[in-house]
Amino acid sequence: MPDLLARDSPIGLRVEVDERLARVELRRQVGHLERELATLFTEAFGRVELDYRVAAMAAEPRILDLGDLERLRDELAERVADARLSLRERARFETANRELVRRMLASPADFKWVQVSRDDLGLPGCGHWHSRPRLGPIGMLMGWWRVKISSGCPLAGRLAAVEQEAKASQASGAG
Amino acid sequence: MSRGAAESKIGWEPAPEQGWVAPHIAAEFPGLGIAWVELDAHPGRSPEPVRRRLRDLSDRFYGAQAIHMRERPIPWAYRVFYRQIGLDPDRNRTPIEQLAFDRIREGEFKSHGLPADALTVAIVETGVALRAFDADRLEGGLCIRDSAPGESLPGRAGELAQGTLTVADGQGPVALLFGVTGKGYEVEPESRRLAIAAVQVKGVPHIAVDEALWMATTTVETGRS
Numbered sequence: 131m132p133d134l135l136a137r138d139s140p141i142g143l144r145v146e147v148d149e150r151l152a153r154v155e156l157r158r159q160v161g162h163l164e165r166e167l168a169t170l171f172t173e174a175f176g177r178v179e180l181d182y183r184v185a186a187m188a189a190e191p192r193i194l195d196l197g198d199l200e201r202l203r204d205e206l207a208e209r210v211a212d213a214r215l216s217l218r219e220r221a222r223f224e225t226a227n228r229e230l231v232r233r234m235l236a237s238p239a240d241f242k243w244v245q246v247s248r249d250d251l252g253l254p255g256c257g258h259w260h261s262r263p264r265l266g267p268i269g270m271l272m273g274w275w276r277v278k279i280s281s282g283c284p285l286a287g288r289l290a291a292v293e294q295e296a297k298a299s300q301a302s303g304a305g
Numbered sequence: 306m307s308r309g310a311a312e313s314k315i316g317w318e319p320a321p322e323q324g325w326v327a328p329h330i331a332a333e334f335p336g337l338g339i340a341w342v343e344l345d346a347h348p349g350r351s352p353e354p355v356r357r358r359l360r361d362l363s364d365r366f367y368g369a370q371a372i373h374m375r376e377r378p379i380p381w382a383y384r385v386f387y388r389q390i391g392l393d394p395d396r397n398r399t400p401i402e403q404l405a406f407d408r409i410r411e412g413e414f415k416s417h418g419l420p421a422d423a424l425t426v427a428i429v430e431t432g433v434a435l436r437a438f439d440a441d442r443l444e445g446g447l448c449i450r451d452s453a454p455g456e457s458l459p460g461r462a463g464e465l466a467q468g469t470l471t472v473a474d475g476q477g478p479v480a481l482l483f484g485v486t487g488k489g490y491e492v493e494p495e496s497r498r499l500a501i502a503a504v505q506v507k508g509v510p511h512i513a514v515d516e517a518l519w520m521a522t523t524t525v526e527t528g529r530s
Binding site: 154161171198202206 | 330332333372373375376381384385388389390391392393395396397451465466468469470481482483484
């Protein structure tokens with residue numbers, strides 16, 4: 131009888147769980163999310179600030195347990211979701227600005243003094259579209275509005291000349 | 306036939322040796338490995354051909370490459386592995402990302418003498434994580450294993466937390482995996498023999514590891530000749 135009782139006790143039903151496969155699966159997910167985050171990071175670079183950092187799970191390298199891996203996976207997933215949202219919002223903003231430029235070009239007088247930069251459209255380099263009057267005050271009075279497209283980034287030579295000029299004026303001021 | 310033997314057949318000397326990975330770590334991280342080559346060396350200022358090579362490398366490496374680097378398969382594989390072992394690759398940068406960061410910050414790949422320049426050339430060209438040890442201090446082959454209770458890293462106060470992943474030799478840990486090197490195992494100006502080790506992770510092909518070791522070795526040999 132004691133043997134029977136011992137056999138039917140819950141201790142006999144204990145099952146060893148191998149968590150290794152779960153860890154392997156979580157590591158696979160971490161790798162996938164890391165790749166996605168890397169893609170979003172490069173896509174966003176120069177357009178929108180992303181919070182892509184996920185703090186270290188350990189001070190020194192070690193085999194992470196299931197809990198740590200789950201936390202890491204969740205944090206990466208959160209960063210990816212936030213990054214996607216930020217990029218979607220940015221894309222919406224850029225699309226709206228592209229539409230604005232299109233309407234400005236079609237009807238400059240309806241967008242007096244409005245200025246849209248290339249950065250606002252997600253384009254590289256300098257420059258902007260600016261709705262302004264032809265011939266200054268006369269154009270303002272006559273309603274002669276146009277969109278002026280700036281010629282881009284200042285040339286290196288011009289920047290150097292400005293720097294030289296600034297240095298010269300500083301030197302003369304000091305003298 | 307081991308890979309090392311295969312390499313020696315096609316004439317590359319010294320052929321890389323394969324270290325072992327503790328079985329339970331290998332089971333957790335398939336694809337993890339360590340290979341190394343030993344060679345004579347005279348650490349010191351890099352000769353002109355090596356410094357010229359660094360300059361050429363600097364001219365070929367721009368900010369855009371640094372930004373897109375984490376999308377490339379090998380740098381990505383190391384980033385993922387860093388995450389998987391609990392490190393933050395944006396704080397504790399992978400070797401290739403650290404070099405890219407330094408290149409952008411300093412405007413060039415600065416020469417730090419041999420063997421550091423040889424490692425820079427090989428890491429930037431291949432993306433593989435390399436490190437150098439003073440081979441005369443190593444006892445037996447290199448391996449990747451976790452620290453046992455009571456073990457410590459030479460030159461560092463306190464014991465390593467049990468389970469810390471290390472690069473070890475026959476005596477004990479010589480470095481943290483992707484971390485600091487133990488005191489006495491770094492390459493010093495008086496070191497006469499080097500061990501250049503490559504840590505391979507899942508996603509890094511064998512051929513890239515061999516290429517990295519070959520490139521580092523030939524660059525060190527350029528300085529010796």
